[in-house]
Amino acid sequence: MTPAIRRPAARVGLYFAAFAIALYSAFPIYWMVSSSLRPTQELLLNPSLIPSELTLQYYYSLLAQTDYPRQFLNSLIVAVATVALTMVLSVMIAYGVTRQRIRGKKAIIAGMLYAYMFPPLLLAIPLYAMFTKVGLNDTLFSLVISHLTMTMPLGVWFLWGFFKAMPFELEEAAMVDGCTRLGAFLRVVLPLSVPGLVTVAIFAFLLSWTDYTFALVMIGSDVNKTVPLGLASMIGAFDLRWGDVMAGSTLIALPLFIAFILLSRYFVQGLTAGAVKG
Amino acid sequence: MAEVSLRKLRKTYGGVVAVEGVSLDIARGELIVLLGPSGCGKSTTLRMVAGLESISGGELFIGERNVTQLEPKDRDIAMVFQNYALYPHKTIRANLGFGLKMRGIDAAETVRRVDEVAEMLAITHLLDRKPRQLSGGQMQRVALGRALVRNPAVFLLDEPLSNLDAKLRVRMREEIALLQKRIGKAMIYVTHDQTEAMTLADRIVIMRDGHVQQIGAPLEVYDRPQNVFVAGFIGSPEMNLFPAEIANGRLRMGPSAEMSLPAPAGAPDGPVTAGLRPEAMHVAPQGLPFAVRAVEQLGSQTLLIGSIGDLSLRVMEGRRDDIRAGDTVAVSADPSAIHLFDRETEQRLATTASAAPAHA
Ligand SMILES: Nc1ncnc2c1ncn2[C@@H]1O[C@H](COP(=O)(O)OP(=O)(O)OP(=O)(O)O)[C@@H](O)[C@H]1O
Ligand SMILES: [Mg+2]
Numbered sequence: 001m002t003p004a005i006r007r008p009a010a011r012v013g014l015y016f017a018a019f020a021i022a023l024y025s026a027f028p029i030y031w032m033v034s035s036s037l038r039p040t041q042e043l044l045l046n047p048s049l050i051p052s053e054l055t056l057q058y059y060y061s062l063l064a065q066t067d068y069p070r071q072f073l074n075s076l077i078v079a080v081a082t083v084a085l086t087m088v089l090s091v092m093i094a095y096g097v098t099r100q101r102i103r104g105k106k107a108i109i110a111g112m113l114y115a116y117m118f119p120p121l122l123l124a125i126p127l128y129a130m131f132t133k134v135g136l137n138d139t140l141f142s143l144v145i146s147h148l149t150m151t152m153p154l155g156v157w158f159l160w161g162f163f164k165a166m167p168f169e170l171e172e173a174a175m176v177d178g179c180t181r182l183g184a185f186l187r188v189v190l191p192l193s194v195p196g197l198v199t200v201a202i203f204a205f206l207l208s209w210t211d212y213t214f215a216l217v218m219i220g221s222d223v224n225k226t227v228p229l230g231l232a233s234m235i236g237a238f239d240l241r242w243g244d245v246m247a248g249s250t251l252i253a254l255p256l257f258i259a260f261i262l263l264s265r266y267f268v269q270g271l272t273a274g275a276v277k278g
Numbered sequence: 279m280a281e282v283s284l285r286k287l288r289k290t291y292g293g294v295v296a297v298e299g300v301s302l303d304i305a306r307g308e309l310i311v312l313l314g315p316s317g318c319g320k321s322t323t324l325r326m327v328a329g330l331e332s333i334s335g336g337e338l339f340i341g342e343r344n345v346t347q348l349e350p351k352d353r354d355i356a357m358v359f360q361n362y363a364l365y366p367h368k369t370i371r372a373n374l375g376f377g378l379k380m381r382g383i384d385a386a387e388t389v390r391r392v393d394e395v396a397e398m399l400a401i402t403h404l405l406d407r408k409p410r411q412l413s414g415g416q417m418q419r420v421a422l423g424r425a426l427v428r429n430p431a432v433f434l435l436d437e438p439l440s441n442l443d444a445k446l447r448v449r450m451r452e453e454i455a456l457l458q459k460r461i462g463k464a465m466i467y468v469t470h471d472q473t474e475a476m477t478l479a480d481r482i483v484i485m486r487d488g489h490v491q492q493i494g495a496p497l498e499v500y501d502r503p504q505n506v507f508v509a510g511f512i513g514s515p516e517m518n519l520f521p522a523e524i525a526n527g528r529l530r531m532g533p534s535a536e537m538s539l540p541a542p543a544g545a546p547d548g549p550v551t552a553g554l555r556p557e558a559m560h561v562a563p564q565g566l567p568f569a570v571r572a573v574e575q576l577g578s579q580t581l582l583i584g585s586i587g588d589l590s591l592r593v594m595e596g597r598r599d600d601i602r603a604g605d606t607v608a609v610s611a612d613p614s615a616i617h618l619f620d621r622e623t624e625q626r627l628a629t630t631a632s633a634a635p636a637h638a
Contacts, residue, residue, distance in 0.1 A: 145448050167361060167363065169361055170362075173357070173363040173364075173424075175330065176355065177351075177424070177428070178380030179351065183380075226637045
């Protein structure tokens with residue numbers, strides 16, 4: 001804390017700024033949620049700040065009359081698979097490059113980050129061509145692989161910083177204490193990396209769950225559409241049902257909210273650990 | 279039967295030799311100190327014994343078993359690391375008990391042994407804390423405890439006290455010595471601090487550039503250093519080492535014939551490197567003129583820093599309040615306290631009056 005922040009006036013200013021920023025970023029979310037709950041009349045004609053009446057009609061119509069449940073499930077499958085594969089692969093790669101003497105490990109890390117800098121669309125088109133070649137086009141699996149191109153570099157890079165900051169003596173102590181190399185990793189390194197793992201998992205989930213670009217290129221058939229794609233096609237359809245769109249958006253955001261609330265403690269720890277030590 | 283036996287242990291990294299041909303038999307209950315300057319291969323040797331570093335050549339026996347190829351967990355060793363390496367996510371109790379748990383010792387027995395060791399190290403009140411809530415000294419105790427609890431055949435300690443302040447270091451040193459005698463197991467202790475080595479060791483192994491220079495009891499290496507390196511490394515303040523010439527039973531320290539001391543009996547004529555411990559020289563009514571440049575008061579002793587002719591020397595006296603920088607005093611030395619080394623090979627030269635302790 002700088003001395004300035006202890007002065008009451010500066011403090012009030014700081015709180016005011018924090019409040020303003022919070023309001024600014026929270027308002028669209030509030031608007032989305034409240035819009036999904038107001039009757040159509042009010043939504044389209046004179047939306048007040050606080051809805052006069054609440055209704056769940058859009059949620060009913062969304063879940064009962066559209067492909068939304070199917071899309072939601074698709075999104076969930078893709079996101080969970082992406083997270084799982086990201087975790088396993090990036091933990092293995094990151095641990096390998098930190099602890100083993102691997103030729104050109106700097107190049108591996110740099111290469112992955114370089115890949116991460118490509119706009120998704122640039123990767124999506126050649127990937128699509130490749131998937132078509134092997135007959136994987138228009139499958140959820142192809143989407144998972146595409147998402148890995150975004151999540152893996154991030155995961156490896158982040159965990160690399162995490163593992164690097166962890167003294168190797170800890171594993172050696174565990175090995176002397178009776179663990180195998182793998183045992184030392186599972187019992188000492190992984191538990192200590194939980195904040196990093198959670199952070200990577202959340203980021204991977206977020207990237208996969210909200211992805212539109214890759215889904216647009218990879219997925220053609222209705223049965224395989226994910227939620228962002230489904231919502232987008234709803235907007236393009238003959239009648240624009242804002243209420244349904246808002247309800248769909250709220251449902252997209254829901255798992256993210258839940259994850260953040262449950263895991264925010266680790267998440268913040270992970271971010272700062274990565275920033276300071278990595 | 280030796281408890282631990284190192285047979286020509288060797289370690290190379292790529293083409294670089296880090297440790298070359300270390301052979302050593304350690305008896306049960308013996309405390310061995312590996313001593314040497316930074317980079318001499320002490321840690322590497324210890325880590326080869328631990329199994330944390332693969333052995334490039336030679337063999338290692340613990341008890342009756344050849345453990346050269348075994349994993350650390352199968353070697354019956356415990357190790358204390360320089361930075362303690364306590365598991366940050368576990369309580370102190372879990373840290374202490376981890377090794378027992380991994381070896382399938384049942385919970386009740388684990389609790390009993392952890393409590394016993396905690397009592398022994400006076401850390402019982404810390405058992406429920408996490409490592410980050412401890413001071414350096416307390417972490418050190420826990421690290422020791424984690425080794426003790428396992429009751430292994432050999433204890434390995436790599437500079438365990440180097441992160442503690444001077445006072446605590448002395449206290450922990452005494453404590454380790456007492457503990458080691460009490461449990462009666464073999465211990466290998468790595469340090470670069472010769473005082474630690476002298477006070478703790480049953481035998482000291484002095485290393486340099488991966489090679490063992492000398493193995494012996496503390497006073498043995500102090501009294502009869504095998505070469506110039508050991509002579510300079512053991513003892514504080516450092517031994518005075520200087521080129522000299524032996525002729526007609528005199529040790530000539532400078533160009534003029536007056537600058538000489540009686541040589542030890544049986545010393546061969548010719549050029550030598552001579553060694554004289556500061557504490558073997560003393561201010562005397564008659565002797566060589568010693569120009570005092572600085573005076574260091576150590577309390578019960580007084581260290582005089584100065585020179586005879588061109589030769590810089592240190593002289594350790596009992597407490598003296600009367601000598602000032604700039605004074606010139608006469609100093610002399612007992613001929614039997616002079617160490618002689620070959621100028622070329624730097625190896626100790628035999629004399630009939632070996633530099634042995636003065637007492638009969
Ligand atoms: N992984 C490695 N790769 C290459 N050389 C190494 C490696 N580890 C150690 N060495 C070299 O081996 C030699 C011995 O190192 P070691 O760590 O045993 O020294 P030490 O006596 O413990 O020194 P210190 O007192 O500084 O801890 C050093 O010259 C060091 O550079
Ligand atoms: Mg070392």
